[in-house]
Amino acid sequence: MALENPTLQTPVTTADKVFQRMLHAIVEGHIPAGSKISEPELAKQYQISRSTLREALNRLEKCHLIERKPNIGSKVVECSIEGLLEIYVVRESLEGMACRQAAMYMTDREISEMKDILTQHASMQALKEGTAYYQEEGDLDFHYKVILGSHNQQLINILCGQLYHLVRMYRCQFGMNSPRASKAFEEHSRIIEAIADRDGELAEILMRRHIAASRKNIENKIAEKNSNTH
Amino acid sequence: MALENPTLQTPVTTADKVFQRMLHAIVEGHIPAGSKISEPELAKQYQISRSTLREALNRLEKCHLIERKPNIGSKVVECSIEGLLEIYVVRESLEGMACRQAAMYMTDREISEMKDILTQHASMQALKEGTAYYQEEGDLDFHYKVILGSHNQQLINILCGQLYHLVRMYRCQFGMNSPRASKAFEEHSRIIEAIADRDGELAEILMRRHIAASRKNIENKIAEKNSNTH
DNA sequence: ATTTTTTAAATTGTCGACAATATAGTGGGT
DNA sequence: ACCCACTATATTGTCGACAATTTAAAAAAT
DSSP, rough: OOOOOOOOOOOOHHHHHHHHHHHHHTTSSSSSSTTTHHHHHHHHHOOHHHHHHHHHHHHHHHHSEEEEEEEEEEEOOOOOHHHHHHHHHHHHHHHHHHEEEHHHOOOOHHHHHHHHHHHHHHHHHTTTSHHHHHIIIIHHHHHHHHHTTOHHHHHHHIIIIIIIIHHHHHHHHHOOOOOOOOHHHHHHHHHHHHHHOOHHHHHHHHHHHHHHHHHHHHHHHHHHHHHHOO | OOOOOOOOOOSSHHHHHHHHHHHHHHHSSSSSOOOEEOHHHHHTTOOOOOHHHHHHHHHHHHSSSEEEEEEEEEEOEEEEEEEEHHHHHHHHHHHHHHHHHHHHHHHHHHHHHHHHHHHHHHHHHTSSSSSHHHHIIIHHHHHHHHHHHHHOOOHHHHIIIHHHHHHHHHHHHHHHOOOOOHHHHHHHHHHHHHHHTOOOOHHHHHHHHHHHHHHHHHHHHHHHHHHHHH
């Protein structure tokens, strides 16, 4: 049931497989954020040559999950509050636009599919047992569908191909994300309504508010924490 | 005077140098859009091994200038009208947000520097001899400064590190871009005013209109061309 | 003549080794 | 004891060769 990133190709080459394994390892923190990557060590660990490992590293770099400096090496990206807020700013603008485009270009079939997904989420939430699921994968499901609905390959690449790996990484590592389950669900419903009405302008505004609310929620938590220590 | 892409590092490794040479070659069309890339042939041409060529190809892929399919090979991206319009949509949202952030976070020094640049452009335009320059590099200068002024690393990476290579490629290959010199200059001035006033909301709106106007200008040209053939 | 099979050539993916650069450790000087 | 220069070690960048896969061409069958 847990939906994967829709832009993830089925791995065909061994470098692909190692890339996906490392992707999960980094997102879930098994390879710690900020840690240096030793090519010889990892190559031995995955039982592959250094060349194919470097191929995998290149793809991780494409997702902005690692950073490489010439003649120095690769490091897993750090997870900072500032970095998280930066991502929310980008998401607000890009997903807002994706939502506007989705209202224009989504097929009726795609819209009804999205409604179905939301209904599923609703029943899970009603049972009060899928809350965690909705917060995690369910929320991603919804956002993925909207992004794909834009039918804009650039938007899809940037959001699903790069940014959302980082989003998942932050969610795993910080844990404290999207603690607004019921509100978020309500907002998702309104967004779908706007898309179904083909009201792109409203859809964009609602999506931007939805993401901005999450960002402000985090900013508040930070402010709280800071005021507690003083 | 012609400003380069601000995120382009000074090349240190040979793969870097080949990457930059190929970058220019693709942007300027010396390596034709849509053409297949033969690794052995290019490696011989640049006098390097296939491994380092592949390293360069990976970076080109990161900029979305080439596309790779496993076991099949690399192709230079095609330049289609639809692709160009997609980029404008992304730019409208991202640069709009960058402009909003710039109004919040640009330093006074950065703002005055940007005013200086615009004054330079103004004198060139008045002399009626720098029109071409302003349309090409001058316009990019301005947009680069705004993007950097957002002080948001994610925005900077996506726009300067990836999207703007494609923008330059389309400008070179289609030629018919930003034919709105005087209007564009006027719009740039208003945007800087809004940033200097620290009015993020207005700055975003103006930037979005500025880019949307370019997009509509292109859409109109296409529509014209189509109606002429009928 | 057209389509399918088989075979040969070319291209991409992967490997291990060497060269260039950076890091760590040692010794000498103040 | 501290700082600098030098040496040794380890890591990254680059290379050429081999294996796996795809593409092209040739042969066989209908």
